[in-house]
Amino acid sequence: MEYDIKNPDLAEQGLSRIEWARQEMPVLDKIEETFAKDRPLEGIRLGACMHVTTETANLMRVLKAGGAEITVSASNPLSTQDDVAASLVVHQEIPVYAITGEDDETYYRHLNAVLDTEPHMIMDDGADLASTLHKERPNQLEAMVGGTEETTTGVIRLKAMAADGALKFPVVAANDAQTKHLFDNRYGTGQSTMDGVIRATNYLIAGKNIVVGGYGWCSRGIAMRAAGLGGNVIVTEVDPLRALEAVMDGFRVMPMADAVGIGDMFISATGDIAVVDTHHFEKMKSGALVANSGHFDVEINIPGLRGLCDADPQRPRPFVDQYTTRDGRKINILGEGRLINLAAAEGHPASVMDMSFAGQALGARYLVENQDILGDEVYVIPAEVDQEIAGLKLDAMGIRIDTLTAQQAEYLSSWQHGT
Numbered sequence: 001m002e003y004d005i006k007n008p009d010l011a012e013q014g015l016s017r018i019e020w021a022r023q024e025m026p027v028l029d030k031i032e033e034t035f036a037k038d039r040p041l042e043g044i045r046l047g048a049c050m051h052v053t054t055e056t057a058n059l060m061r062v063l064k065a066g067g068a069e070i071t072v073s074a075s076n077p078l079s080t081q082d083d084v085a086a087s088l089v090v091h092q093e094i095p096v097y098a099i100t101g102e103d104d105e106t107y108y109r110h111l112n113a114v115l116d117t118e119p120h121m122i123m124d125d126g127a128d129l130a131s132t133l134h135k136e137r138p139n140q141l142e143a144m145v146g147g148t149e150e151t152t153t154g155v156i157r158l159k160a161m162a163a164d165g166a167l168k169f170p171v172v173a174a175n176d177a178q179t180k181h182l183f184d185n186r187y188g189t190g191q192s193t194m195d196g197v198i199r200a201t202n203y204l205i206a207g208k209n210i211v212v213g214g215y216g217w218c219s220r221g222i223a224m225r226a227a228g229l230g231g232n233v234i235v236t237e238v239d240p241l242r243a244l245e246a247v248m249d250g251f252r253v254m255p256m257a258d259a260v261g262i263g264d265m266f267i268s269a270t271g272d273i274a275v276v277d278t279h280h281f282e283k284m285k286s287g288a289l290v291a292n293s294g295h296f297d298v299e300i301n302i303p304g305l306r307g308l309c310d311a312d313p314q315r316p317r318p319f320v321d322q323y324t325t326r327d328g329r330k331i332n333i334l335g336e337g338r339l340i341n342l343a344a345a346e347g348h349p350a351s352v353m354d355m356s357f358a359g360q361a362l363g364a365r366y367l368v369e370n371q372d373i374l375g376d377e378v379y380v381i382p383a384e385v386d387q388e389i390a391g392l393k394l395d396a397m398g399i400r401i402d403t404l405t406a407q408q409a410e411y412l413s414s415w416q417h418g419t
């Protein structure tokens, strides 16, 4: 078996952390039971480009139980947990191509190693596999049953491809399931982003002006958790509805150009480019911390900041690059502008990934079962599947809910009742 990981000797440590995460992933365990029985992915070669974390390792176990033949590469150069990569290779016998800190050239070499297996299905986090497949390997498209996509940014890219008529296989947008973005993007990103910022800096949040870029699913969670730690949260937005929501949630809202003069810490999670741009850095306070939790590292214009400095940055701590501008200010970029929750912390807690990855596993099954009727489009997981995942999660948490009585069901479906 070929693979490219840092060190297979780390496998035992990886396994013990994977098992730790598994305790918080009961929904995946349930799906594994049915997958092992039904083998819905029998004969499917599956290429995954995902963050190589303990939670992903648990998903891979379930997909393998379902019959898939899997190869994995990393969806981010900094997020790979090398011990997990080792355990996937040693214990699950899954070829992994991922080494933490890999450069761009290695990243794409690894991604291409996955595509060399000629997958029938891909599981993407950011749409890099789908994009490379379409741009560089059109001859492999014919064999594709479909793909799934984990994150907002990837879904946006894939929808753009579909709108251009460029998408050549069906994709399930796992991100768009309610049981994904309501919980993973909001509570997962909210908590783990603050965890990443704190691990990287050990700064106190209380009393600081924390500027949050965006008020979408992820940034709402970040604003909520930063406020919970005592930060004075300022939100920047481009969408009036979301901006209004932030105002009514009790946050100050203003343009980034105004926020840069007062912010102590900036955390962007928009999926957009240059949300913190060169002209913002020109006005930023000395000592400011700047982090990103959006998918790509383009939200913060780091080359623009470098252009304001004579020298390369210093690294006073891991995950902190301190730039000194020509006018003597010190600006700190965390985690090289990459997803801070995965770079400096461990990504989302297993409990939320349990639901996100349930959507991935059931999305894969949905693609196989419906391959004859699906077109070259981006699909949302059917509402019943979302309900099934939420029901399994509640069961696992020991929480029971009411069911509609016959009278209530009739009332809610009728137009006859009035005052």
Ligand SMILES: NC(=O)c1ccc[n+]([C@@H]2O[C@H](COP(=O)([O-])OP(=O)(O)OC[C@H]3O[C@@H](n4cnc5c(N)ncnc54)[C@H](O)[C@@H]3O)[C@@H](O)[C@H]2O)c1
Residues within 6 Å of the ligand: 151, 152, 153, 154, 181, 184, 185, 189, 213, 214, 215, 216, 217, 218, 219, 236, 237, 238, 239, 242, 269, 270, 271, 272, 274, 275, 293, 294, 295, 296, 339, 340, 341, 347, 348
């Ligand atoms: N860190 C993680 O682990 C993690 C997890 C899930 C998603 N993501 C990524 O986070 C990003 C956001 O995802 P989401 O689900 O919150 O998306 P979303 O669409 O719900 O929210 C994005 C928000 O950013 C706003 N925005 C866009 N450009 C802006 C700008 N220039 N200034 C201010 N606001 C702007 C939009 O109006 C929108 O409200 C995506 O890149 C997604 O892939 C990261």
